[in-house]
Ligand code: SF4
């Protein structure tokens with residue numbers, strides 16, 4: 001008989017313990033994000049869609065040194081360089097990137113390009129909604145990557 | 151043979167000839183001593199102090215680049231003291247060197263970058279502002295960025311010693327020294343770009359390659375220059391199907407580091423807006439675009455019709471198409487069109503020379519011979535303008551081996567400066583004046599141009615010692631190959647006599663032939679066509695192409711594989727650089743015509759035709775391995791009398807200068823941009 005009572009008490013306490021965890025979690029703040037109903041929260045160093053930065057004067061920071069392309073392990077950065085002239089100044093250095101493409105079919109978001117860049121021109125932004133039905137549209141041109149003018 | 155000296159470098163014992171510099175001795179045992187100002191072949195400078203090494207019993211560090219080896223010398227290159235010295239020297243060099251690598255065109259192949267990476271400090275101790283000086287443009291191709299210059303004086307030496315131009319100099323002394331061009335703010339020079347290539351840093355950069363790309367972004371094709379007959383190897387850097395630059399950084403080929411303005415920069419004709427990309431067919435009075443199919447069918451039908459009724463064909467070949475194409479063309483003409491009316495524009499009397507050398511085997515000089523010979527005789531050619539590489543070889547020979555140079559020309563030449571004797575006279579008459587001197591030359595190389603031709607060539611050979619070796623100077627990249635391949639009315643490939651000699655070029659352009667077929671030449675410049683039907687294969691609408699009934703757009707030499715034979719009779723391989731859409735190689739065009747005409751010639755593949763040449767043309771049985779690895783192989787000549795038929799014609803060189811290149815040169819905007827000053831002329 002005594003063993004039966006003990007069994008019931010044991011079961012009840014186990015349930016109480018389990019429920020206390022459940023109820024405790026129910027009352028604590030949620031971690032799950034409400035995307036797409038709510039905006040996503042990012043850690044500072046999240047590596048998303050690249051941004052080609054501008055300097056304080058609105059000039060492009062990229063000087064088309066090709067170091068990001070050299071560092072890229074999936075070979076997805078394509079650049080064509082050109083020279084700034086007095087009439088048309090695009091970047092602060094002597095040269096600028098006339099063409100700058102990143103192929104997001106291949107980019108693995110490793111961040112090596114960002115690390116390689118001597119002018120801090122390329123950074124990882126927090127953009128991540130890249131899915132597309134058309135792979136051709138995944139080659140982003142400079143115009144899509146550039147930060148807006150200040 | 152100088153005596154051998156034994157020394158020890160970093161514990162490795164080595165024996166080298168006396169007089170060897172420590173820096174080179176170290177290289178032989180695989181020890182790299184860093185150096186900026188030392189450059190093999192140029193005068194010693196000891197300006198950069200990068201090569202300091204420790205020598206036992208010497209109180210201070212010594213410069214390995216000026217230190218000859220000595221018996222039982224003990225050299226150490228990796229001691230803490232040496233490392234500190236290298237680090238210190240680099241710190242000095244970088245004191246005012248801008249942090250320009252991301253924009254600097256040298257980035258990625260810069261010796262200063264490499265050295266700093268290997269031997270330099272990780273951080274700079276300078277906090278001062280760097281002094282900025284604006285970049286200067288010295289010529290269409292040469293840019294100078296003074297703060298980047300490390301004052302190694304390589305550029306000054308290559309321009310002075312190597313090129314014989316001396317357009318660059320040093321002004322001021324000590325810390326104020328700077329490199330300056332000969333005309334104050336600009337250069338008037340050969341525009342060879344040698345100074346740019348030799349500069350270890352990005353102080354001298356090229357206007358053509360400027361800010362275009364990076365060395366690791368390009369593909370490289372080592373091919374042969376399409377301009378003059380010297381046959382320099384030029385490595386084309388190709389990105390996205392476009393040639394971005396030409397150079398010979400790996401120093402391979404017969405030319406080592408040398409390239410003149412044409413081999414280095416004159417490739418832009420490939421992208422000239424007037425380049426033909428589609429066949430043209432004359433409809434009514436106008437040339438109109440047509441498809442390949444239509445144009446080929448039209449020409450094949452015409453050829454067949456004329457062939458069947460036994461009409462007269464004339465075929466004019468080119469001095470810029472490959473050996474394979476020339477061989478195929480003459481075979482096409484002789485075996486299928488049944489004509490010996492085949493010729494090309496001749497620019498030097500090679501045939502007379504080979505005839506005169508019958509019984510004197512091994513009497514053709516190679517490019518290397520021009521560098522090694524004890525004496526060089528230059529007759530009737532402006533070598534510096536027309537044969538830049540040979541001219542460079544002559545100067546190097548004088549510098550390194552003290553060769554005696556004899557110049558025979560009625561007008562002043564650059565070679566006068568290094569000559570032991572100059573004779574201001576023409577041809578044989580001039581040589582007569584120094585005959586005794588030349589008779590004493592046991593190792594003589596003779597370079598002769600158009601002043602000596604016809605019967606004079608034999609007289610020349612008879613006048614000079616039997617050990618002399620010769621080069622008959624010709625104009626274009628494959629002028630020599632065109633002769634060897636039998637683009638001649640009276641001679642078959644390998645200089646075998648043709649059964650019935652045909653018409654020469656001069657006769658063909660005046661004759662009323664049924665068909666004139668011009669492959670890569672411009673014979674109707676300044677004259678109207680006389681033939682019934684004119685077919686032209688060309689890159690551009692030249693004066694000849696404009697008069698044609700059908701024009702086929704042809705690929706340039708940089709766009710095909712094959713082989714060229716240079717002025718010294720050395721065969722070298724062409725490697726295809728960029729691919730081109732639209733034009734076809736001359737070989738492909740001929741193959742299409744043959745097939746359409748229902749005639750299976752040999753397959754129009756360069757490799758197959760080359761095999762046939764190797765098998766059937768006398769002197770061309772060169773080692774295949776040498777050929778495919780891109781080295782030059784000297785061909786043999788018949789070594790027997792050559793039976794010429796018909797009168798020998800007056801041969802005239804086109805007298806191209808450094809900045810012209812026949813019809814092709816007109817489409818090279820780089821050449822034209824530097825030519826504007828019109829400084830140069832080649833005197834008759
Ligand atoms: S983004 Fe940075 S690393 Fe890439 S080319 Fe531009 S400057 Fe160079």
Ligand code: SF4
Nearest residue numbers: 251254257260351352
């Ligand atoms: S010269 Fe070399 S070290 Fe100097 S900026 Fe150019 S690449 Fe950098």
Ligand code: SF4
Nearest residue numbers: 309339340342343345
């Ligand atoms: S381009 Fe050639 S000729 Fe002109 S300065 Fe440079 S080395 Fe001298």
Ligand code: SF4
Nearest residue numbers: 299300302303305349
């Ligand atoms: S320009 Fe270049 S080659 Fe000439 S001294 Fe300066 S660093 Fe040397």
Ligand code: SF4
Nearest residue numbers: 375378381382410413
């Ligand atoms: S010397 Fe002749 S072959 Fe050599 S680069 Fe100049 S033009 Fe070309």
Ligand code: FES
Nearest residue numbers: 185196198199215
């Ligand atoms: S390499 Fe010896 S001092 Fe420059």
